[in-house]
Amino acid sequence: MQTARASLPRAAAAHAVLLAYTLIALFPVFVIVINAFKERRAIFNSPLALPGPETFSTIGFETVMSQGNFLLYFQNSFIVTLVSLFCVLLFGAMAAFALSEYKFRGNLLMGLYLALGIMIPIRLGTVAILQLMVATGLVNTLTALILVYTAQGLPLAIFILSEFMRTVSDDLKNAGRVDGLSEYRIFFTLVLPLVRPAMATVAVFTMIPIWNDLWFPLILAPAESTKTVTLGAQVFIGQFVTNWNAVLAALTLAIIPVLVLYLIFSRQLIRGITAGAVK
Amino acid sequence: MTAMDPGPKRARRWHIAVFLAPAVLVYTAIMIFPLFATLFQSLFTRVEGQQVFVGLRNFTTLFGDPRWSASFWNALWNNTWFFIVHMLVQNPIGILLAAILSNPRLRFRGFYRTAIFIPTILSFVIVGFVWKLILSPLWGIAPSMLDMVGLRFLFGPWLGQETTALTTLALISVWQFVGIPMMLIYAALLSIPDEVIEAAECDGITGWSQFWKIQLPLVLPTIGIISILTFVGNFNAFDLVYVSQGAQAGPNYGTDLLGTFLYRTFFGFQLQLGDPNMGATIASVMFFIILIGVSIYLFLIQTRLRRYQF
Known part of the structure; x- marks a missing residue:
């Protein structure tokens, strides 16, 4: 039963590696999506925080809907x-x-x-x-x-x-x-x-x-x-590059x-x- | 193979032609014909609106004329480095993840597999901009995260510096595509019969030595396929550079690949006019590079890899 004894630390190591890589794979997407729902100041002040009642805003999506086709x-x-x-x-x-x-x-x-x-x-x-x-x-x-x-x-x-x-x-x-x-x-x-x-x-x-x-x-x-x-998003983001709300919303x-x-x-x-x- | 038509013998079996026609027509008209037309156009040049045959002179211009050759060799070298980074980073990480995932006793395998593959399905536009924002010194996500682990001093405008931009882009591309080698190797590892693994365990070969001595040699053909897929994909790359650095492939052409070079030459940029013939010449060179790579794989590598039938 050597394998059974050795398997616990090995499984922990396997999960650690996979979890670390899953974070690397998902983190960038996660950051973009949560910030798309925040107001401009919150995007810059606390980029890693989830949108709360005070910081929630859909202004980016409104811009995208009114400006882009x-x-x-x-x-x-x-x-x-x-x-x-x-x-x-x-x-x-x-x-x-x-x-x-x-x-x-x-x-x-x-x-x-x-x-x-x-x-x-x-x-x-x-x-x-x-x-x-x-x-x-x-x-x-x-x-x-x-x-x-x-x-x-x-x-x-x-x-x-x-x-x-x-x-x-x-x-x-x-x-x-x-x-x-x-x-x-x-x-x-x-x-x-x-x-x-x-x-x-x-x-x-x-x-x-x-x-x-x-x-x-x-x-x-x-x-x-x-x-x-794909092309529309590329052109839109190129034009609105300084409007972070709109860019993040378009990406989302x-x-x-x-x-x-x-x-x-x-x-x-x-x-x-x-x-x-x-x- | 399949049985012959047992019905009454027909003089002409028109249905075969009908089944083949749509695919062959579209494929020939939109893919094969333009491909060879492009190769053909690289032998001509435009003089006062007329196409004039010049033989291989466009190629000697591309390789030797100082106005062209510097850009060409720069793009070729950048492309090679782009490929090297993929081979050294993407494929080993893919193999490692697949090896861990293929353990049948591991829990949440489906979750990890699905999550790690997500970047691969995103478009270059999304990937390019997402990373541009995250690495942007303006927003400060990357520096503040490095700060948390005390490595703030490492941060630089990686996409903006000539020395680091290309490697950064290559690593972003690795981030996006690591799912493909992972999946293919994972599938190959799953196809190894349990008896082989059990026999190894009986001989006392377990853990990493089992991976190195038993599993890795068995999945070598798959690694070969992944390498050639990476090669074709890399020498055809364009989108990521275009999206994150623009057609100019800045800074100072530091991230110029053959694909962006082709795009600028064909369509022109700023003050330079587009030149279809030189564009066709670059496309032909890319064609031959890919052809040589694929031939090396098919005739030298694939024939030497031992395939094991279970």
Whole structure:
């Protein structure tokens, strides 16, 4: 029982390390959020204190709401993220099905071609992407962002989904074929429902970089009407840099939605990472 | 692999093309084509509104012309240092946290995992400004916290000094992304079968020596993947520097990375006009750097790592 005796101090040490790092990870976010709800003097005099009845103030949020178009930015971000996500999942699953289900000439080559984008970042083609969008009149439209993010998300989605689709039983698909189902029906009604957990994992991985991206909104859609939250917050904070209440409130508004989404999906995300590596 | 189509043999199986078409079209048109168009444009220059073929002259300008080369080598060196800091700080911390978390008897594992991963989901805009505020000498959170532990004298305007700004930014980026190596290694550690660990315990190998001798060698392939992901991510980085230091990557270009250099060259800044051809040249150099890194990993490192099948 040597391990049992040794385990108490070791567990204490483990908790100490993890707790210390959790503090490092959460402290900056915590400081921003509590100070967003304080009046200006309290922000500077006692930055680490929680907002009390005397120091509580929402003046920062009022400034953000009256000066910035944050509702519009949120709407843009939601549209771009959801439509791109839908396209990545649908097109990705279709291509993954073709690659994992059928033997055809060039199958392996096609798989490698589509996997190229996992390692080479799409940003390096920005010069030509911008020219393409200018030529097609898509600059300052959400469509431009949706197209770019769809292309960006596809390689990893196809890679992960085709791994999962190989595990779907052949008997099931063949039974469907015997019953006279078309290949499309087999895909949409038999295979897709079975790979739903994998789709959820891909969705979370695809969503976070799209929501957080600054580069493409800055280059392809910087107009006021097409700004995403990430770009909008960046511009707003740049303009209001001396108004600490407004800056802290804008940051808090940008943090909260992602945080809520993460807490909802965190189990899915962690399960996805673990399943992908264990495989 | 999968069984062949058992139904009646069709001369052409159009459904394969239909399944592949949307993904291949979007991917080719928006990603592959622009990538190669960009590589192609680096061979041209604009003279009086006309594109003129100049071969590799843009590259010799970038590497040799004093107006360009100083900025380029500065950005390349900064980028390399940025990567080194990640490899030396982010990945060891990630491995350490994962090793502690993977102990099945530990309580509150889910809480720690969720909490430590939170910075990773935040956008660069949030991360950049949050740290800018916290490290700001104006607000004084960082100095007063250092004061509490008696280290006040260590404080300086870290993001504003040429000598410390880049390392500070790299450490902020480490803070943000430590969750990724932690999660991947954690997953790899969980996949080691219990029998292997029990066999080690029977041989009297426990605690840290068990980690060094048994677990670490088994997760080396994952560490390889993390290294190449870090490499690609770092040599493509832009957002954090742009958000916290601006496109000028101050102080005095001390935090200029290839990404910010590309942005300034392509779009221009202040009095300098944007130059798409030189921008394409820098993007091509970044492309080749990443390609070389990925090739080294695929052909030299990955083939030599022993994979263990359980």
